[in-house]
Amino acid sequence: MDSLKEISKQIKKSNSIAIFTHVSPDCDALGSSCALMTALNKMNIKTNLFIKEPLTHDQTKLFSENKILNTECDVSNYDLFIATDVSALNRLGEYSTIFNNSNNTIVLDHHYCDKKIGKFNYIDNNSSSACEIVFSLLKELKVDIDSEIATMLFVGISADTSSFQNSNTNSKSYLNAYELCKLKADIVKANQILYENKTEKEIKFEKYLLNNYKIIKNCAYIAIDKKILKKLNGGKADCSSFSRKLVSIENIIYGFSLVEEENGLFGLSLRAKDGYNVKIIAEKFGGGGHICASGAKFHAKNIKEATQKVLEAFNK
Ligand SMILES: [Mn+2]
Incomplete structure (x- = not known):
């Protein structure tokens, strides 16, 4: 596995990045990919996130759909491709061919997979969520994590652990949640939309x-x-x-x-x-x-x- 240090070096080297995540995106897929896109744009690295499917009603309250592209991805516009919350090619849906054919790719994921599909791969199945991994990467990149980014990362951790109940919850998930709260993650909003919002x-x-x-x-x-x-x-x-x-x-x-x-x-x-x-x-x-x-x-x-x-x- 490659280190987050090596991966952040690759990111800093690139001029423009396309991010993909898995089909039927859940809140961890959205949290990890949206937080990464927002942070990289803050670092003045031109970054776009591509998701074909529309967000659910609840998801639109947590993530700005207008910042996500649902178009074809023109490969010539990007020199690096990153996949979050996914490590199997077929789970990338319509973007799988582009990802597979590119020779500069990074995978950030917490799903175990025998086959590594990226040029650089950071796959940690001790992390509850891809959001925990992106959080560590953003710290490595030394980018300012504002309240908006912190909220998106918290949402992904909370959703993938079902509010810290699933067996993937560990001391690190709580520690990351603690740090994200300190960074002003809006946990009231996250909890209301994730758990107190039944139609x-x-x-x-x-x-x-x-x-x-x-x-x-x-x-x-x-x-x-x-x-x-x-x-x-x-x-x-x-x-x-x-x-x-x-x-x-x-x-x-x-x-x-x-x-x-x-x-x-x-x-x-x-x-x-x-x-x-x-x-x-x-x-x-x-x-x-x-x-x-x-x-x-x-x-x-x-x-x-x-x-x-x-x-x-x-x-x-
Ligand atoms: Mn996940």
């Missing part, structure tokens, strides 16, 4: 979850097809916290949600209590992530067959 639709989805989840042995799960999504007037994003909620049940070790995203294409979200592994299940379906929190997408005839496939994988 009626979210309540409706939660109600559906609580009325319809099933338990087999130590595994709680919910399966939702397009018909149900339509009835609830929502989409896959409205189910994103389901597996985490299911694994919070007493005596339940594994939780998963299965959501039909397109006809015959199913999104699988998996969670396990500390000390148990769901990543091996995600990998069986061509996905990945963390030991305790991972996901995949796969095809099946219908929701029944998709559910059966996942339950069989658990049985094995």
Whole structure:
């Protein structure tokens, strides 16, 4: 692995940088990439962040969408490409080819990966979030971390640890959160938007979850097809916290949600209590992530067959 010192040297050498992050960006993907872009621009290094998908309603309150480009990335405009919160090429979506074809790339991530996709790679799976890594990098770069940057980094740490509850939380996460508070991260705003901001639709989805989840042995799960999504007037994003909620049940070790995203294409979200592994299940379906929190997408005839496939994988 390359040091943050080496990586900051590469950054200081470059004139213009493009940043990418993973598809279906979460608050850590956005926090790490937006904070890095803002800080580098403060250092007068021309930096653009490219994200194809629109932000969710909550995310737009935490990150300025107008500073993010959703266009094609003209390679000739940049001499360095950085990916945050992602270390697998396919998770870069439409920007994966550009990243793969460039010979000057940096990866900053906390997901374990056997294959290194950057020229320079800083991958630390002891960090709770990519935001912790970007925070260390910004300190190495000696850039002034203002309240806006501190807030974005705090949001990513808080979101990836589910407010310091997930098993990826450690003493360093608390220390970084402490330092970010000292740097005037707006934790009231972050907490309100992340945790006290439920819409009626979210309540409706939660109600559906609580009325319809099933338990087999130590595994709680919910399966939702397009018909149900339509009835609830929502989409896959409205189910994103389901597996985490299911694994919070007493005596339940594994939780998963299965959501039909397109006809015959199913999104699988998996969670396990500390000390148990769901990543091996995600990998069986061509996905990945963390030991305790991972996901995949796969095809099946219908929701029944998709559910059966996942339950069989658990049985094995
Ligand atoms: Mn992350």
